[in-house]
Amino acid sequence: MISAYNEDLKHKKDELAIQYLPAVKAMAFRLKERLPSSIDYMDLSAIGTEELIKLARRYDEGLNDSFWGYAKKRVYGAMLDYLRSLDVVSRSSRKLIKAIDYAVEEYRATHDEEPSDIQLAAMLHEDIEKIHEARVASSIYTVMPLDDQLQVGDEGASLAAIERDELINIIKTVLGGYSQREQLIIQLYYFEELSLKEISEVLDITESRISQIHKSVIHKIKESVGA
Numbered sequence: 645m646i647s648a649y650n651e652d653l654k655h656k657k658d659e660l661a662i663q664y665l666p667a668v669k670a671m672a673f674r675l676k677e678r679l680p681s682s683i684d685y686m687d688l689s690a691i692g693t694e695e696l697i698k699l700a701r702r703y704d705e706g707l708n709d710s711f712w713g714y715a716k717k718r719v720y721g722a723m724l725d726y727l728r729s730l731d732v733v734s735r736s737s738r739k740l741i742k743a744i745d746y747a748v749e750e751y752r753a754t755h756d757e758e759p760s761d762i763q764l765a766a767m768l769h770e771d772i773e774k775i776h777e778a779r780v781a782s783s784i785y786t787v788m789p790l791d792d793q794l795q796v797g798d799e800g801a802s803l804a805a806i807e808r809d810e811l812i813n814i815i816k817t818v819l820g821g822y823s824q825r826e827q828l829i830i831q832l833y834y835f836e837e838l839s840l841k842e843i844s845e846v847l848d849i850t851e852s853r854i855s856q857i858h859k860s861v862i863h864k865i866k867e868s869v870g871a
Contacts, residue, residue: 661693661700664712668692668719675723677839680783688723695722727784740778743768745859758852786858789834818864826857833858 672688699715747767751759761779765772819827829847832838833854840851 657700657703658697660703660711661697664696664715665693667712667716668696671716671720672723674837675720675787677841678787678837679727680780682780683727683784688726691726692719692723695719724788727788730784737774737778737781740768740770740774741782744775744778744782745863749856752852752856758855786855814868815865818861818868821864822857822861829854829857830861 669689669692672685672692675688676683676685696715696719699718700711703711703714705711744764747764748758751757751763751767759767761772761775764770765775768775819830822830825847829843829849832843832846833840838846840854843849843854844851
C-alpha cells in the first residue's frame with residue numbers, strides 16, 4: 645500500500661516536470677544562442693531536463709507557491725555548471741586569451757574590424773587550432789555571471805580578498821565611466837540575456853563593438869581591484 649502511494653506520488657511529480665519541459669528547452673535554446681557552435685543545444689537541454697526532474701521530485705508545495713519560480717534559477721544554474729565542468733580555460737590558454745584580446749584591439753584600431761583566426765595565428769605566431777580553442781573558451785565565459793568571469797585567470801587571488809559589497813560598488817563605479825548607451829549594452833547582455841546579434845539589431849551597433857565594450861568592462865573591473 646505504501647509502495648503504491650509512493651509510486652503514485654512519484655508519477656505526479658514527474659508529470660509536474662513534464663509540464664515545464666518546453667520552458668527548459670526554451671531556456672537551453674536562449675543560452676545556446678549566446679554560445680559558440682561547438683556547444684550542443686541537446687546537451688544543455690538534457691542537463692536542464694535532468695535537473696528539472698530532480699527538483700520536481702523533491703518539490704514541496706507548502707514551502708514554494710510556484711514550482712517554476714522555485715526551479716528556474718536552479719535549472720539555469722545546472723546548465724552553467726555543465727559549462728564550467730568543460731574546464732575550457734586552462735592556465736596556458738589564459739595567457740593566450742589575453743594575447744588575443746590585445747591583438748584584436750590593435751588590429752581593430754587600424755582596420756575597424758576583428759581579425760580572423762588565421763590572421764591572429766600569424767600575428768601571434770601560434771597554431772591556428774590553439775587560437776580557435778582559446779577564442780571558443782573566451783566565448784563560453786562571456787555567458788557566465790560576472791563573478792565567474794572575474795575569477796578566471798591569476799586574478800582570482802586579488803578578487804577573493806574583496807568583499808561582495810565592495811565589488812558591487814567597484815562595478816557600479818566602472819560602469820559609471822561609460823556612456824548610457826554602453827551601460828545599456830551591459831544591461832541587455834547580462835540582465836535581459838540578449839545575444840550579441842539581438843543587441844546589434846536593437847541598438848544598430850556591430851557585434852564586434854558590443855564584444856569590445858564587454859571585454860573593456862571586465863578588464864577595467866579587474867584593474868580596479870588590483871588584478
